[in-house]
Amino acid sequence: MVTAKDKLRELLSKGMDGIAVSSEKADEVSTEVNGIDDIETLAGPKPSIYSGEASLYALRVGVELLAAGRADFLYLSLTDYMQHKYAPEAPESREFYRGIDTEVGRLLDLGAVVGITADHGMNAKCNAAGEPNVIFLETELAREFGEGCRVICPITDPYVVHHGALGSAVTVYLPDGVDERAVADWIAALDGVTEVHTRESAMAKLELPGDRIGDLFVLSARDWVIGRTPEHHDLSKLEDTLRSHGGRYEEMVPFLISEPLKAGYAALAKGDPRNFDIFDFVCNGIQS
Template identity: 75%
Template sequence: MLSTEKSNVSETAFSVNGRDYSPPRVPIAVILIDGCADEYLSISLAKNQMPKLAKMLENGHRSFVRGALPSFTNVNNSAIVSGVPPRHTGIGGNYIIDPETGAEVMTNSSKFLRTETILAAAANAGRKVAMVTAKDKLRELLSKNMEGIAFSAEKADEVTLDVNGIDNIESHVGPKPEIYSPDASLYALKSGVYLIATGQADFCYLTLTDYMQHKYAPEALESLAFYRDIDEQIGKLLDLGCVVAATADHGMNAKCDADGNPNVVFLETELTKQFGEGITVICPITDPYVVHHGALGSAVTVYLPDSVNQAEVADWILNLQGITEVHGKETAESKLELPADRIGDLFVLSARDYVIGRTPAHHDLSQLEGQLRSHGGRYEEMVPMVLSHPLNDTYFKRSQGDPRNFDIFDFACNGVVLPDSGR
């Protein structure tokens, strides 16, 4: 492996979506640890499973940040690479009713992203940008208008120079991993290490998958082993002289009763019984990875026919066991920062240990592996942020307020204090 030289790294500032970024003249690696509730880090650190991270935090920074609602993957990854909330990105769920066509669709295409990205702007400013995802569903969405390297671990065997900016990645990182495995996330990290070490990238976004967090609680031996492996790759990035910044798109909680049975409110079924036909519930957690969660999360949107009274329906939903919040479209846009045209008439959130579904027929729980663990609501909104370097006074004060996970590139580019940098 080759070492990266500061002289080869651009420090040209750039602006995108109303924010200015002044990246230091060293490689930057921003890691999205999908599903990483802070407990995963805390328990792994307490059990000495993450020595590289522990060493990093002696001089670096660790705090909480608030993610975007609903706390789902496409929503938060889009916000993070744009630096702005879903109201601006237009991505308010993994799955929506497209207001232009009326069709139920997944938001895996960049055509749904209404903003430009930090990654594309950094590339235009002269940085060597790489975006490696575990899940292929994010690859094209997040690499909108980006000149550089973009590929997924899931389809590492299909990369081409024309489409992905690189070819034959398997000969350097290894054969493509199984997506339902810890290896999918580790492959994304290993790819980032390879690209930075060989000088092919100096501005990386490495976004993982939450298969392990869906399957295992923080204290499980499998979780500890997984975070130990993540720690090893973080150590390699640090050895390469990177500014390392990590956060999560959402946390993760068990959604079960005391006996381990799923706590599910089949909202479309209940609404049809109470108010008649014509009501549609959309589960914005829906994506191709049904083994993770069975399309059951803690937030849904509700589309109402003109024949029903919205306020009456909202009040009725709020009185259901397991439901904690019901917002109208205008409130969801102004208070929760959601794109009003893509969320239906009502936006509904559930309790910490509940999920919301459509009807039993829409969810095949037999595909779940073990106890139902999921996300999407308030109780998965707070996530960790760690940085390899201390923060300057301005950004330290911001970290003690209400920082957001989509501020992570801002903190990594503008907030860290490097040795002998004068910053």
């Protein structure tokens, strides 16, 4: 397993018996923790996590492990820094994807069957002037219903340069005594909001775990994000325009496999496979 971000490596490698390293902490590996004691000799010095190179490095490590006979099954996870920072047609994006093409080509040359997918899409979240379209929902709720409503942004992580902890989905916890229906209807009428779900609706329609969300779950439009309060989001950390994800408009992702599929899996591919199905397709669906 090679990830760009170390937080994902920590989550996914718990209890794992094998190699698990990240671009972010490629200089801190040990056999005890990571299953290998040196990565930088294989792939060079670790890159900045705030770079496209963090993703290319993860791919490069995978290539080198395969070439060295250290792996027979690879899970390589990239970071979305470049997609947050640049539109798809930007020269920087094109150069980045050329780099991905190069490393995927190296995997294919080594005889690997390659499956490629993503966890989400990405959209610009700005107005015509390039300024972020942000609903500070906790602030608005306090103004309308008084203090006590709490907004949680699931996108929040330490990598604030990517997105400023602003995405197109939030969950809302309501204080006792507040009319849930009245709050939901009021939120639904806000500019930029497209859906407001109760906990039960979010569980049924969005497949969310009921014990990990609030009373309401809110989604925003293609070009909007939702946050807590201005104090909770330092937009000065954003390097350029705001590009983010989390809503309905970022659900479509690529699903690419390097080999022809068996008839049954080819039929499934014409339906609506989901990103996690890539493992089944690659392991079981390839023509022999």
